[in-house]
Amino acid sequence: MIPDQAMETDILITNIQLPGRLGETPLVKDCSIAIKGEQIVRIGPADEFSSVSGKKIINGQNRLAMPGLINCHCHGAMTLFRGLADDLQLGDWLNDHIFPAEAAHATPEMVYWCTKLAAAEMILSGTTTVADGYFHEQEAARAFSDAGMRAVAAQGVIGFPAPGVVDPADNISAAGAFIDQQQADGPLVEPAVFAHSPYTCDPETLQAAKALAREKGVSLFIHLAESRSEPEMIIGMQGESPVRHLDALGILDPDTVCIHCVWVDDADLDILAASGAGVVVCPQSNLKLASGIAPLADMLARGISVGLGTDGAASNNSLDMFREMDLCAKVQKCRNLDPVAVPASRILEMATSGGAAVLGREADLGSLEPGKKADIILIDVDVPHLQPMHGVDLLVYGAGKAEVRTVLINGQLVMEERKLLRFDLAETMQRVRALAEVVYRSNHSGAS
Amino acid sequence: MIPDQAMETDILITNIQLPGRLGETPLVKDCSIAIKGEQIVRIGPADEFSSVSGKKIINGQNRLAMPGLINCHCHGAMTLFRGLADDLQLGDWLNDHIFPAEAAHATPEMVYWCTKLAAAEMILSGTTTVADGYFHEQEAARAFSDAGMRAVAAQGVIGFPAPGVVDPADNISAAGAFIDQQQADGPLVEPAVFAHSPYTCDPETLQAAKALAREKGVSLFIHLAESRSEPEMIIGMQGESPVRHLDALGILDPDTVCIHCVWVDDADLDILAASGAGVVVCPQSNLKLASGIAPLADMLARGISVGLGTDGAASNNSLDMFREMDLCAKVQKCRNLDPVAVPASRILEMATSGGAAVLGREADLGSLEPGKKADIILIDVDVPHLQPMHGVDLLVYGAGKAEVRTVLINGQLVMEERKLLRFDLAETMQRVRALAEVVYRSNHSGAS
Numbered sequence A, B: 001m002i003p004d005q006a007m008e009t010d011i012l013i014t015n016i017q018l019p020g021r022l023g024e025t026p027l028v029k030d031c032s033i034a035i036k037g038e039q040i041v042r043i044g045p046a047d048e049f050s051s052v053s054g055k056k057i058i059n060g061q062n063r064l065a066m067p068g069l070i071n072c073h074c075h076g077a078m079t080l081f082r083g084l085a086d087d088l089q090l091g092d093w094l095n096d097h098i099f100p101a102e103a104a105h106a107t108p109e110m111v112y113w114c115t116k117l118a119a120a121e122m123i124l125s126g127t128t129t130v131a132d133g134y135f136h137e138q139e140a141a142r143a144f145s146d147a148g149m150r151a152v153a154a155q156g157v158i159g160f161p162a163p164g165v166v167d168p169a170d171n172i173s174a175a176g177a178f179i180d181q182q183q184a185d186g187p188l189v190e191p192a193v194f195a196h197s198p199y200t201c202d203p204e205t206l207q208a209a210k211a212l213a214r215e216k217g218v219s220l221f222i223h224l225a226e227s228r229s230e231p232e233m234i235i236g237m238q239g240e241s242p243v244r245h246l247d248a249l250g251i252l253d254p255d256t257v258c259i260h261c262v263w264v265d266d267a268d269l270d271i272l273a274a275s276g277a278g279v280v281v282c283p284q285s286n287l288k289l290a291s292g293i294a295p296l297a298d299m300l301a302r303g304i305s306v307g308l309g310t311d312g313a314a315s316n317n318s319l320d321m322f323r324e325m326d327l328c329a330k331v332q333k334c335r336n337l338d339p340v341a342v343p344a345s346r347i348l349e350m351a352t353s354g355g356a357a358v359l360g361r362e363a364d365l366g367s368l369e370p371g372k373k374a375d376i377i378l379i380d381v382d383v384p385h386l387q388p389m390h391g392v393d394l395l396v397y398g399a400g401k402a403e404v405r406t407v408l409i410n411g412q413l414v415m416e417e418r419k420l421l422r423f424d425l426a427e428t429m430q431r432v433r434a435l436a437e438v439v440y441r442s443n444h445s446g447a448s
Helices: A076-081 A090-105 A108-124 A137-147 A168-185 A203-216 A242-248 A266-275 A283-288 A296-301 A321-335 A344-358 A425-443 B076-081 B090-105 B108-124 B137-147 B168-185 B203-216 B242-248 B266-275 B283-288 B296-301 B321-335 B344-358 B425-443
Strands: A007-019 A027-036 A039-045 A052-059 A063-067 A069-074 A127-134 A150-157 A189-195 A220-224 A256-260 A278-281 A305-308 A376-380 A404-409 A412-416 B007-019 B027-036 B039-045 B052-059 B063-067 B069-074 B127-134 B150-157 B189-195 B220-224 B256-260 B278-281 B305-308 B376-380 B404-409 B412-416
Touching: A007 A039, A007 A376, A027 A052, A027 A063, A063 A344, A069 A108, A069 A278, A069 A305, A069 A321, A069 A344, A076 A090, A076 A108, A076 A127, A076 A137, A076 A425, A090 A425, A108 A127, A108 A137, A108 A404, A108 A412, A108 A425, A127 A137, A127 A189, A127 A344, A127 A404, A137 A150, A137 A168, A137 A189, A150 A168, A168 A189, A168 A203, A189 A203, A203 A220, A220 A242, A242 A256, A242 A266, A266 A296, A278 A296, A278 A344, A283 A321, A283 B321, A296 A305, A296 A321, A305 A321, A305 A344, A321 A344, A321 B283, A321 B321, B007 B039, B007 B376, B027 B052, B027 B063, B063 B344, B069 B108, B069 B278, B069 B305, B069 B321, B069 B344, B076 B090, B076 B108, B076 B127, B076 B137, B076 B425, B090 B425, B108 B127, B108 B137, B108 B404, B108 B412, B108 B425, B127 B137, B127 B189, B127 B344, B127 B404, B137 B150, B137 B168, B137 B189, B150 B168, B168 B189, B168 B203, B189 B203, B203 B220, B220 B242, B242 B256, B242 B266, B266 B296, B278 B296, B278 B344, B283 B321, B296 B305, B296 B321, B305 B321, B305 B344, B321 B344
Parallel strands: A007 A052, A007 A063, A069 A127, A127 A150, A150 A189, A189 A220, A220 A256, A256 A278, A278 A305, B007 B052, B007 B063, B069 B127, B127 B150, B150 B189, B189 B220, B220 B256, B256 B278, B278 B305
Antiparallel strands: A007 A027, A027 A039, A063 A376, A376 A404, A404 A412, B007 B027, B027 B039, B063 B376, B376 B404, B404 B412
């Protein structure tokens, strides 16, 4: 970097604040960020930018720039079922409400519009990358792509008839076809495989899903050790716990991402750490379904790569990563009555660079540095509930989605001053409401 | 109410949605609310309003009306210390950080401006009534009054030199003078006494504070059973627990409000229920300081009157009751791994009518009914994260402060389309930032 050489860039963010380092000044004022194509090319104090010009200038006054949040676990299309069945046990919720609703309503059209609504909600709350998993995932991929949002889109594999895959024997080939198509479609949406869980997929299916993921060079996601009763439900259980089951089947490696991991013992954690597998904790969903609190401090102490996820809107009911960070920090403190268990700064890391590592994207996502993708959110810090800002912990304990004013993904503006630029939000909400009417009527048939 | 008789009112809210009853339609559309003076005079379907006129009409399109939230525990002025000392044990936090910071910085000027900032944050997040407790409470009362916010303002009583009361022997008379002054000042801000806790006040002080409250006909607030180690710290312990201590001292009655009550056993809960004392749970603060999770389901099962509070911004770090409701609902589910423990609708009640009952105001606050005070908030339900709205649970699990668009308190508009109408928010933020600069510099003396 030679500060005095003229540099023309695509977007220049001026007058912006950057998070300071811990124990130093809470915010560093008067900085700039230059973006060229998909990348950040320069970031730092304004005086290093005297010779940098930008085709578009964004005035960052009263704004803090931070890396876009990375939501490592979501089922975007489930926005349709938001609030449909609250306050229930995981088993009842899945078997009596969610699986039947999905069988009846999860059409390609539903997946497209409801995922697009999820994308809107996520962009509006500062998430720039999501790891999504559902059925008809090509429609989810199309929705993220149309919204300008970065995603890992994982096609669901499950051991019973599912939306779009009537015969479970076709699961693997359907996932393979999805991956081939998506890899041809471009870089913003990356494909993957989502094997639902060891209690809905038998060992052969799990191994076939992992083999496919290895063959195509993509990640395998799986729900794992979510509820206390999971071991009793596992099909063809090998070993003494869900983690040991997957280990025995050869599923765990650095390209496998295990979602939840609430009910894991020390031996399980050692296995996860040795395997290099990623873990995603979803505290809101785990609390709402009363699954429990994942042993996050123990995971981090072992060096396990951990990301944060919202899960789907049916079990949260929000896709807001700010809410997720706040709750994650607080609930960990009560797990062992230890207020220093996982400090706020560590949670912020999980929601950014930690998430990037879980998705194998630590080289180009998760922080604001030259050479990384320009996935940037601008936060309004001139609001009462962020006064005063003694430290950046307040981004976890105080900031909320409404302060996210402007969002760039892959060097492109996708939201400016809370206006989504890539698609018609009103149309999307209207489409989802119309679909929800049908769900509501079929659940309350006979009622007015 | 005679629908066809002409009625002129001050404010008429038209085209508004109201929460439906459980299991029925989630929202009732096309309703109206008429306000005359301080009160709601009519509320219901639009067709009952054909002969009602209003001096001011508020178009409620895409809005849901609900009662303003009641924050039953706050130390407004502590916004100055927001994020000053995160991730610490309660004892270290209080003794090494908060008490010294208060001794150095809690001046009358600080209490006024920092409470006004708190009022701004609360109104912007839909709180219309707060039970506040601090020192120099006359300045807090002035701030709430200037902001147009309803408050119970409780003057602090504590067993060591405190801001504004150098000699603890003067505590009770200072509180008495505050009450006399405030009772003369008008109805929006009601005075009360706040005895800090049984570990900072000896039995004589506690009894004198209660005697004063009884004499003046006001409530007594007290922090109680917050942390596991509290029994060891109590001065002159009588009985086997903090609750039994207060019971033995004759402090518990329907006009006493006990804050926190995390570490209470069955006998304590029976005593609280029999006494008629109110309880306020503060889940965010209790988690952040790793105090624990209050046994809310057991309290409600005994018919104890329970409200919800945010506590001060130093231990939360937000005064947002929506965040508090969401967390309260979720954390209760994990306490006994029971997802049906305290349903969302019950939490919503605690934050409205339940809080009114704790403050002895169930007759005129906490719900939208003719004859009650017009403390009303209008929520924007036309946002992606509230689509679809299968039920009003989503107000707890999904809604956030940013959706609060318009706020009426005591029949007066105090916020319209997110603009605060009663005072200059920018000036308030600037004043608090200037005060915070001093705190920050004195904490980092030597650093740049």
